[in-house]
Amino acid sequence: MFQTILKSLIFIIGLIGFPVLEIVVQEKATLDQANTAMPDARARAHFIYHPASKALLLFDGYAIHLDSTQNDVWKWAQIKAFGPGSRSGNAAALHTKTGQIYLFGGWGENFLKDNKDDTWIFNGSTWEKVNTGPIDAHDHHKMVFADHLGAFVIYSGRNAISGQPDSLTWLLKENVFTPLSIPGPGPRGNVGFAYDPGRKKLVLFGGKRYDQPADLWEFDGKIWKQIEVPDIGVTTGHAMTYSEELHMIIIHGTNGETWNWNGKSLSKIASGGPLGSGLALGYDPARKVIAAYGGFGEHNTIKSALWELKGGEWKKISDNGTWIQTSLNSYERMGDAEAEAFNQANTLLAEKKITQAETVLLKVLKTGIKSRALYAQLGQVQYQLGKYEAGVHAYEKLVEIKPIGHDFYDLARGYARINETDKAFIALYKAIENGYGSKEHFQKENDLASLRTDNRFKGLLEKVK
Incomplete structure (x- = not known):
């Protein structure tokens, strides 16, 4: 029986229709046992390492809520963290200077009829809404904190007011959004976006069109620069993070292949990983592993599997099944x-x-x-x-x-x-x-x-x- 110790993995689960977050700690589980006590199936969620909690936090996304029970495999604790409420299509990232997680924008429960232009901060136990501006409501954008700028950089997605893709580069610094009047990669969605602190570069990959190979851009805080890279079979819907162990940007494609970017070239480091788009990808520096959760499958399916990449090999840690969308608000586990x-x-x-x-x-x-x-x-x-x-x-x-x-x-x-x-x-x-x-x-x-x-x-x- 395959076993794993995951003492530092925490899931924050945003319940559909109910603005309460649950924190779930997995201490020890076998693959079979964990099937009975997993977080919701979800896609386009966030996997962010929180230093104070010494844990990866998983929250938001298009989710299916499951009734979860306490047992000796999982320890469950609920935080009454009333805040952003149920939403998807937002952006979130860790402010590495303060250790807080910022969340901006997205959709509420009524999707296009419920656009969000608010910003929230999570300190590990509570949410606080902060006044930021001026910026319109956005959805399906990406946000990354750049240490050398002391600011979040926001790019891509849709301006919910105009209804058009947003090609502006935004900075969020000291709780104020500022648009930069500079040329950039152009309008796109479902991009990969990550920060390389060693090289002091933000890296944007793909998301331009489903039928075009992904292009790669780097931003140093002043200008965007496109870098020619070979076609690696990625177009959009992929996930990115930064590995402190490898000191490289990690790109995981919808085909299950994983690549790294060292500033000069792309190299494949693993295959046989989780398939599909919109999975959550994060790096756990305490355990030196890359973790992935959920994502979209084929034909209106949403996944709930937890994977880990270590030593060049992907392993499935636990799986609560594939969920099939059978109607607008109905899902069935298969x-x-x-x-x-x-x-x-x-x-x-x-x-x-x-x-x-x-x-x-x-x-x-x-x-x-x-x-x-x-x-x-x-x-x-x-x-x-x-x-x-x-x-x-x-x-x-x-x-x-x-x-x-x-x-x-x-x-x-x-x-x-x-x-x-x-x-x-x-x-x-x-x-x-x-x-x-x-x-x-x-x-x-x-x-x-x-x-x-x-x-x-x-x-x-x-x-x-």
Whole structure:
């Protein structure tokens, strides 16, 4: 059984919809045991070493909240750190002079309708909002503290007021934002950004376009300079940090390869690491390891695995599974076989190989797996193939598990197609009762055409917006 000692790893978890942070300390765990007590699955979070806590802090990001219980594997403690609240798309970094973590901007719970222009400071136990300005609300930007400037440097992302990418270079010093009137790398998002204290350079890598190789820029506090580098298979969505042990910038790509930048050349130092974009990457100087957590997977999945890189080798320390987005606000945890089938079917559907996708889903479901996401996927596939009775059977299985309003709506579509009118109306009313109902959808959905001549349809519309 693989074991690890992680006495200095702390997770700060921002709960969706509830502005309270939890601190979770992992002291000792096996890979199997840790599966029951992991932080939320999340992507685009922050992994920042906090010297006073002697720990890496993980917080924010697009998260799925899990109910966690205390046991002898993990020690849990909750800090009533009311502050920034639930948000994502923000930037955060450690002020190495004061030992405090600064957080700026991002989205609140309503995403584009809830843009943030505030700045918060975390001292290891409490948050404090500070007055900074002048700067518009930003999201998906990056922020790094530069020792030799005594200031944070902010770059990339979107100006939430104009709605356009921001190509300005900003400094945050003594709690005042100042834009620099200098040319830079240009508009971009999902960049990698890190600081090399030995060379006194900020390094920005990639994020320009998904279909273009990453370019590399360095900033000394006065000018940006582009440096020609070879294509290493990275475009955007990668992660960066600085290794005090190697005295180099670390770049981890979405393909699982890890590179370093020494100011002159890029060198691959590891492969076989975590896959996907938006993972949190940080360096723990106490244990001299690079740690990675979470990230986006394929087809609307979010991950919850903790990895460590030491001695040129990546190791998975713990994993709370891959989570599949099954609707706007609904996620389902899947085992390896389920996730593999889900992703394989989605790939086949993208290639318009619908019959093959059905075969994949039927095969895994015949093993006895009860998966809401797989039944929903199978139902849609069979509807596309015109197999409405089979699709209805899939949705009937689905609503026996843990249905949401949209599931009943999709079931009603199938019932209407096979002329089970009474069952169709019952399913539509259940959809409304469970929070799903759109008058426009009900009036325009082709699958519901046979119901619109029924006298009950008018009464149904009165129940929805």
